[in-house]
Amino acid sequence: MPVEVLDNLLHIKEGDYLDCTFGGGGHSKSILENIGVSGSLKAIDKDPKVLKFADQILDSRFEFKNISFSDLENSFPCESFDGILMDLGISSIQLDDQSRGFSFKSDSILDMRMDQTQGLAAFEWLNKADEKEIADTFYYLGEERKSRALAKQIIEKRKKGKITSTSDLINLRFPYSRSKKHPATNIFRAVRMFINNEIEELISALKSSLSLLKKGGRLVVISFHSIEDRIVKNFLRGTLENVTLESYLEPEGKLIKPSEEEVYNNPRARSAILRVGKKI
Template identity: 40%
Template sequence: MSYNISQPKDNLTQTPEASLAHQAVLLRETVAAVLGLKSLEKQQAKASGIYVDATFGRGGHSRLLLNHLAPDAQLLVFDKDPEAIEVANKLAATDSRVTVIHDSFATLQARLAELGIDKVSGLMADLGVSSPQLDDGSRGFSFMRDGAVDMRMDTTRGQPVSAWLEAVDADTLADVLYEFGEERHSRRIARAIKAMGSYESTLELAEVIKTAHPNWQKGKHPATQSFQAMRIFINNELGDVDAFLEQSIEVLAPEGWLAVISFHSLEDRRIKQFLQRHSKGQYPEDQNLPMPPDRPRYFSKPKRIGPSKAEIADNPRSRSAWLRVAQRSTEAFLPAAT
């Protein structure tokens, strides 16, 4: 599927918060995908139906989608981050089509049910940490700006990374660094972190990791994978992604579209395997069992779309992004292979 992002014609309403800091990645591709279009220029009429932006952020994808939705359409936006919710509430105050939900997209099905919604026409999500979160040192996501070692997406609940580091043992910490950051030197780094006297400064934590790391990759800060691992763990990011994907099967209406952006291999691998499994039909986990006569096939063959060279040049943070797109199938079952 080819997506045309040249010469944007949409009149996006920019709030001061939206223009501050965040460039939505794969913006036009994602909005076109969730509407089932090859490009936004191909749209014949504005779309009705119910749509979900599962990760509102600063609202770049939502604002563009609203420009392509009919007056009777609905857009439900989710986010864990109170700062994102503040921006979303301001948008909802100016557009009655928007409903704001301060929660993880892992609660998707339950929160829709509370609103009396069973099926939606499209789901989009932009996973991971946003530019405003990275650029605000006080949030604790960055190893380049000093701040409290927090890293929570939702600062109203759960424990910050600093409290977790105080309590966790070195072996468990090493396991987290390896599993969620793919950090090969996890045990050495974990021992160094646990030897710290306190966990109050992101720059101090990054310096300890940097000193302990024996193999610096050119162009990459040695604390990158460790910070990623702690953030993913403390926010249960991969668990939330798994829950969201599974719920998409029930929530998406037949012929509805799923569009998910990821930025690292742990997320992208999950999305890829989920869509492959449910577009081909699930096989028994026990390979010794016979193939069932019919296998459920919930999605069409998925597409993978990357940023253009122009987007990467304009926004280097987009270079690791992948958008995976699939349509909810109208077929309930796929006959078993013979």
């Protein structure tokens, strides 16, 4: 939804913008192409591997920081931005990189950290977590119906040897008949979200947007599944973590989904949902 992102985000030509999810820099580059000479773009990403893409952008209006959503408030002054973009989840570059273990389409080390310099890798966590913690993660973050049965299989597998690779998850016995999506989709997403603390990070980013946006500024969020989208939707109705916010963003327009043509050209976009809020 590149056109919809730009239309909603760039409401002031000479404005100051923040891309919270730089990735391969696709959105950042289009923002720079569409803002004026005295506009500016700051971009962040927690993955140090994207630095090589940020370094290729030689534009005095652009600045990149290798930080997380939870660092935003300490990294920029209040009311810095006319628009903030969050394109949640992982990039195609991360998904396709076999050394990272994000994809069930290849057999690789089960790492799944967006920032591989910090925290536990997925295989380390799966080798030490107890059955209930694994089952709860599959259930709450993956919305996986067979969470308990699959967690039990992981504990059984651990008795025979350590969990190390994506195939340890792919080769679990999934108690489903034929389904359109890969049976490991839900648990891959659950483990990734857990390892990267994605819900807490999203909540922190949404909170920060309240102080970082200027009056009239826009927040544009693209989420890829119902858990994230529910948090964003409730935030735009004035509630975060079941607490009513004192100040909040007003929803702008209805949610936007990709066109059939976009999904045809980029099947990974099929579950994207774009929501826009405006600081009042």
